[in-house]
Amino acid sequence: MDKLGSWALPITILLLLLFGIFRKVPIFDTFTEGAKEGLKTSFTILPTLVGLMAAVTMFKASGALDLLSGALKPVTQFLGIPEAVTPLILMKPISGSGSTAIFTQILKQQGPDSFSGRIASVLACSTETAFYCVSVYFGAVGIKKTKHTIPAALMGDLTACLIAGLAIRFIFNGST
């Protein structure tokens, strides 16, 4: 089943190209136009990323992260979540760049193909940053009473935490 992943990418590119040809889009011109957007995004997130990655690295180096993960160990152990992934779960609903910072730390230390690395990868992209969505969308129309939005969104995040490990075990059955 893990072969499916390596097929997904070339097929997506092929389909996008065929779609562009079929719809008579000037392919390369459009591509470069879009790539420029990517460049802009990279530069806009850089300051945030510098601030947060410095903070997260400091938090880790000071030993505070170990204390925190240790304190939460009974809960995470019960849920079958590796200790290394705990900080990502805590950061995920709050900040996108913050969780990217923690995600890269986990990959660096545990390796991308380790069990923790894989769970972290799945969690990093299976949900969006809940508080960001709430503040952007409700903020744009001046809504202050968000009612059950945050509880429902956090239920989604919690589900992702519970399912990620199972899904990884199922797909790589036994090879991790």
Next chain:
Amino acid sequence: MMLNWIWTGLLLVSILCACLTGRTEELANAVLSGAQSAVELCFATMGMMCFWTGMMHIAEKGGLTQLLAKILHPILKHLFPDLKPGSRAAGAICMNLTANFLGLGNAATPLGISAMKELKKCDPQCGDEANRSMVLFVVLNTASLQLIPTYMATIRAKYGAQNPFDLLPAVWITSICALLVAVLSAKLFERRKVRG
């Protein structure tokens, strides 16, 4: 807003903890290495980032978003019973969800904001309180499904993953479950509030 507090808190706790445990030297190194690795990460991922925004721009120009939005419409009728079919709000919601699905974050946010504005126009009496369509729409965005999570794969590739996309099926399973639970809880909480 919230990040102001979190960031300051992270730094203060780190400094305090480092002083107490005598790891001030490690902390000093961490400041440098953390900031450095952010820049490295940014440059390492820039190529992939540009490539994918470029590819997705082709999809957008060709009208793939509108096309998928049409396909999505029947499902949306059930999720948003208050919405009139063919209304501008419905159109904007479809476009936002498909943009998310294709990983077009930059396109998705403005589309989502205009969807929220349309939803508010449909229900001008709501004041500063969210109605059930708004709640469900934002919940759908927080648990959005992404077909090809390119950013995650790029970072995996940077740290030497053998095949950065090999866990794609796991991502889809997890993502779909999270989406279903989020939508179901939104619907359940909503019903409870109506009765109570």
